[in-house]
Every structure is written in structure tokens, then in C-alpha cells.
Amino acid sequence: MNFSIKNHRLDTGTSNVNFVGSPNIGGELKARFLIIHYTASGPDADIARYFSQKAANVSAHLVVRRDGSVTQCVPFNVVAWHAGKSQWTGKGGTRYSGLNSSAIGIEIENWGPLDKRAGGWVSWTGVAVDGSKVIEARHKFGVPDCGWEVFTSAQIETVIALAQAICSAYAVEDIMGHDDIAPGRKSDPGPAWDMETFKARVRGGGLFQPNRQRAIG
Template sequence: MYKIRSHKLVIGQTGIDFVASPNTGGALDPKFLVIHFTASGPSSDIAKYFSNRQAKVSAHVVVRRDGSVIQCVPFNVVAWHAGLSSWTAKDGERYTGLNRSAIGIEIENWGPLRKSGSGWVSWTGSAVDASKVVEARHKNGGPVCGWETYTDAQIHATIDVAQAVCSHYGLTEIIGHDDISPGRKTDPGPAWDMAMFRAKVFGREEDGPEIFVVRSPTGLNIRAEPRASAQTLRPVPLPDGTRVIVHEHEGNWRFVSVLNEAGQPDFSGWVHGSYLTEG
């Protein structure tokens, strides 16, 4: 759907809405795509906020709840979206301050929510429809809380944008803000199915095995059922770097077979998809 011309998104011959942000750095040679949430409600205009120099923050693209896409910074220019951050790439090279090496997509979403009576409210106290909330613990720790779900329109639009970006710039790694700034940031959070998103963007064959790698410094519990309270199947979590084949999806959960050193399935169970990255 989207193409990139002169480092800006276009549909056919027409550029998408562009709201320029002054909050930029120098030239960008992108190596990664970073996914964020805006921590904002439907009435907020994040692209307009990014256009304010006093905001001192920006991202390359904003995806609204209705799936509309706004670009704020050309893809060859540094945007201020990552902050204090670090990441070890697949080739082992260590990156810090990922503004200098990453394109950022901000998806309109409240993020974490708290209980209020029988419902849920955002950090601003705004009520959030309970049908649009999932309860989960963040992969980096913390209490179980509510998280606003992402709309189908957002998911499809973000996949389309990411496919264009990754294809044009040769990117092979998509990461969350919570991956590069663990403990400081929680976006895109448990409501964003990162494993599914990566698979869709990179076009893995539907009839081939989905092989993923556990990415969790503290390991990943494998459970008898697709829920956080279910019995664990092993006394210790799967170590960081464990390779698995994904057989089945249920929400953010994945039914997997754990591969042994020979690359053969050893045992199976349910794990949370937020802790898996494409292998």
C-alpha cells in the first residue's frame, strides 16, 4: 500500500499527511524500527504536539486509532523518540542512544490503566471502555494491570507502514521501546502482539514453521494453558535465547514446541508472545 519517496510515505503519487516537527537531530542511517504508544486518548493530536518545539519529542510516524497515518519527520532525519536506550543487534553490535539509528512509530493508545470501581481509567483519570482492555503483567515485570487494546485499523496500518519502511531501508529488526529502555518504558506493552506483527511485516510463509527465540533476561515460563495463572510445566523458565516453534495462537499466547540442541522438538506448552522474537 505505502511506498517511500524522498524519505516520505506516499500512496500512489500522493504523499500522506505531513505535520513537520522541529524536534529533530542530524542525518539518520536507520538500522531498526521501534514501536511506541503515545499514552494519550482519542481527543489528543499527537502530531500537532510533536510540531511544538517546546515538546522536545517527536517520532517519524503517528498512527491514530482510526488507522490514519501522519508523518512528522523524514525517515533520513533523526527524531527524538527513543531517549536513553540501548540494544544489541542480531550481529552482536551494541547500539546506545537509538535516536541515531532507529525509525520510530507512535501508535495512539493509553497504555497502562488502573482499576476504578468496576471500570478502568487512564493516567489522566479518563474512563476507558472495559471491552477494550486486557489485563496482563508487563514482560519486564511489575503488577498485573489493564492495558488498552489496539484497534484492528491501527494494527493493519502499522503493518503496512512497517512493511514499506523495512523493505525500503533493509531493516530486519523491529523492537519495542520497552526492549531498548527496559524499566524506564513500557510501550508498546502486552496489548501489542509483537510476535504476530513481526511475522506479518516480514512475510513469513504461512505453511512453514514459525520459529522464534525467547528474548527475556529472566527467562520465560511455559504453562499448561494460555493464561498467566496456569500451572508451569518446568521448574525453571526457558532461558533467554531458547528456540521454539509456534503452532497455535490464542490472543497474545502461543502454543510452542521447545527445540533441543539438535533443533528437534523436545516438549510443548503455552508461552506469552511478547517475549518471543523472530528467529
């Protein structure tokens, strides 16, 4: 699917995508970065609805479900609360702190790290996860070394298209994971998301496939 952005809202060419507004927002956003997250949730959770609750105290601009469907929660010119305590050195050596004020955030529905038990893989909530959808890998920063839910092909293609639209509309100089801007505190999107190949696809080259290295059968 191709996306465009009109008045800071995501558009499919025929209409805006589903919008579930979040009250957890800041001031004006001038995007310099795009941050990729996972939701650490299963298919029964509605993260966009969760973001719509003030008590959540968190939000992101977009949520992408396992089937590739997209919900926008915050306009792209408004600060969302997705990065938290974070820092990054941009091109030219400019240092950024607290990247909510300079980054668009995409949350991708995914359990993230998984525990291995006698019966197979389980999420942090104890829910069983199909082993054919799990890889075993060490995070690039060393920990955790565990199982990780694989992102779906629908999610991958959707997020590539989203990133292309965002990078075309705004002065985005880099794409990072939450783990890059908050190492040691955050692990998303983790080793199941091939960030370098993803960025190459966004720029128009390479093939991004679900990372199934050391797949668990």
C-alpha cells in the first residue's frame, strides 16, 4: 500500500487511515528522526485504544497491527510520548536529548522478548507463542539473549511504506530503534527487526524479509 501525508495525517489516496486520538501529547513537533518500537503485546490487545486513555501516560504516532492495518493516534506535527529518557547524536554532531520533541514514533504489534519453558515459548504475560513464529537471538547490545517474536510480512511491508511517506514529507535525517536511543533501558525493536535492511528498503533498495535466522520449529 502507498501512503501520503496531508495536513499531518496519514492518507491512503482515498481517505485518511483510522484515527484514534491520544490525549498524551506535547507541543509542536519538528521531526528529525523516526523511531521504531514494538508494543510488547499480543493480538488481543488494542494498543491504539490504550493510548487513547489519559491514564496510559504514553502514546505514539502510529500503531501497526500484525495484519498490517494502521491506526494513527497523534498528528505528525504534534509531540507523542514514545521515546522517554533518550539521547542521540545526529548528523553533524548535534546532540539530542529526550527525543519525543524531535521524533515520530511507530509502534509495531509484537510480543518482543520471550521466555523458553518446557512447553515452548511464552510471552512476559505467560501467553504461549507459536514456535514457528520465534527466533532465538542475542540483542545487539548483549542482552537479552532469548526468543523473539518474528514480525509479519504484512507489518514489514506496511512499515516500509509508512517510513517512505514520512521521510518524503518531513526532514527525517535518520531512523533508529528505541533501543538505539535508550540502550540498556529499552530493547525494541530487537533482533527480529533487521534495521539496516529496513532502512535500505526505505531508501529504495534491498529486500527485507522476516528475520528467521535460527528459527524455532
